[in-house]
Amino acid sequence: MTELTGKIVLGPHRYGKAENRVVRIVRDTDRHEIRDLNVSSCLHGNFDAAHLEGDQGTVLPTDSQKQTIYSYAKEKGVEFVEEYGLALARHFVDDVEPVRSARIEIEEYAWERVVVDGAEHDHTWTRKGSEVRTAAITVERTGTDRREWVVGGLKDLVVLKSTGSEFQGFLTDPYTVLEPAEDRIMATSLQAHWRFASTDVDWDTVYTGVRATLLEVFANLHSKALQQSLYEMGRAVLERYPSIAEIRLSAPNKHHFLYDLARFGVENAGEVFHADDRPYGLIQASVLREDAPDAGIAWEPYTGAM
Numbered sequence: 001m002t003e004l005t006g007k008i009v010l011g012p013h014r015y016g017k018a019e020n021r022v023v024r025i026v027r028d029t030d031r032h033e034i035r036d037l038n039v040s041s042c043l044h045g046n047f048d049a050a051h052l053e054g055d056q057g058t059v060l061p062t063d064s065q066k067q068t069i070y071s072y073a074k075e076k077g078v079e080f081v082e083e084y085g086l087a088l089a090r091h092f093v094d095d096v097e098p099v100r101s102a103r104i105e106i107e108e109y110a111w112e113r114v115v116v117d118g119a120e121h122d123h124t125w126t127r128k129g130s131e132v133r134t135a136a137i138t139v140e141r142t143g144t145d146r147r148e149w150v151v152g153g154l155k156d157l158v159v160l161k162s163t164g165s166e167f168q169g170f171l172t173d174p175y176t177v178l179e180p181a182e183d184r185i186m187a188t189s190l191q192a193h194w195r196f197a198s199t200d201v202d203w204d205t206v207y208t209g210v211r212a213t214l215l216e217v218f219a220n221l222h223s224k225a226l227q228q229s230l231y232e233m234g235r236a237v238l239e240r241y242p243s244i245a246e247i248r249l250s251a252p253n254k255h256h257f258l259y260d261l262a263r264f265g266v267e268n269a270g271e272v273f274h275a276d277d278r279p280y281g282l283i284q285a286s287v288l289r290e291d292a293p294d295a296g297i298a299w300e301p302y303t304g305a306m
């Protein structure tokens with residue numbers, strides 16, 4: 001047994017208010033708008049004494065962070081979640097002395113208008129699908145220098161194609177029982193997060209375009225594996241959007257196994273499947289430019305929201 005006797009010290013630490021559920025209604029006219037957000041703040045800085053001595057002198061309460069998050073939803077607005085996140089992160093870094101870096105993580109839930117008598121209703125919506133838009137904004141101060149990173153993204157985008165996917169020619173070992181598939185269902189619940197090279201971006205246009213590009217390539221590429229699909233999806237995004245330095249993709253392989261109907265003398269030519277929920281293959285890849293600017297702490301997750 002190894003016995004360790006080294007001095008015990010405080011390691012990395014940070015704190016914030018996680019998962020503030022902010023719903024902002026814009027009611028300047030009779031046609032209201034809704035933004036439905038889950039916002040987390042995370043501060044990193046000179047907070048050693050709170051851990052070592054119980055001294056709260058440098059600790060801005062997580063409750064104050066929460067109040068700021070709600071007040072900024074009105075003061076700054078949430079038209080673009082990336083700008084709202086930047087305003088919050090800059091505030092914590094610039095105005096709260098002990099803070100060295102601040103990270104704001106945002107999930108946005110989509111709503112769509114109810115249609116009544118053929119017309120979209122002014123102030124009633126239904127929740128739209130499982131898909132979530134995400135943004136992670138990090139601002140860091142070193143001396144007089146300030147660095148900023150914005151990572152846009154989406155998650156829980158469930159997508160399935162019923163042909164145009166194969167998986168063959170794989171390495172085998174004594175435990176391999178998988179049969180090669182030349183025509184299979186491919187389905188996933190996609191997570192994609194893309195890091196911008198700057199903060200001067202047409203946020204919504206890029207979001208809509210990236211989402212459409214991911215789906216277009218998933219649909220149109222004849223896929224030899226999920227790995228190939230992810231790379232081609234990422235490559236297409238970088239080719240079309242020069243404001244993006246890097247994209248990270250994570251895709252559970254939602255397996256659909258051909259159901260054995262031969263036992264009943266019934267033919268099954270790719271028509272009846274069993275959708276298995278676990279275990280699942282989990283394929284992850286990042287695609288980036290060779291000249292991508294330094295990612296710094298852009299990818300350090302806080303809540304696990306992304």
Ligand SMILES: O=c1[nH]c(=O)c2[nH]c(=O)[nH]c2[nH]1
Binds near residue numbers: 178225227253281
């Ligand atoms: O697209 C796939 N990639 C894999 O790595 C893999 N492994 C597996 O069993 N099925 C699949 N499908």
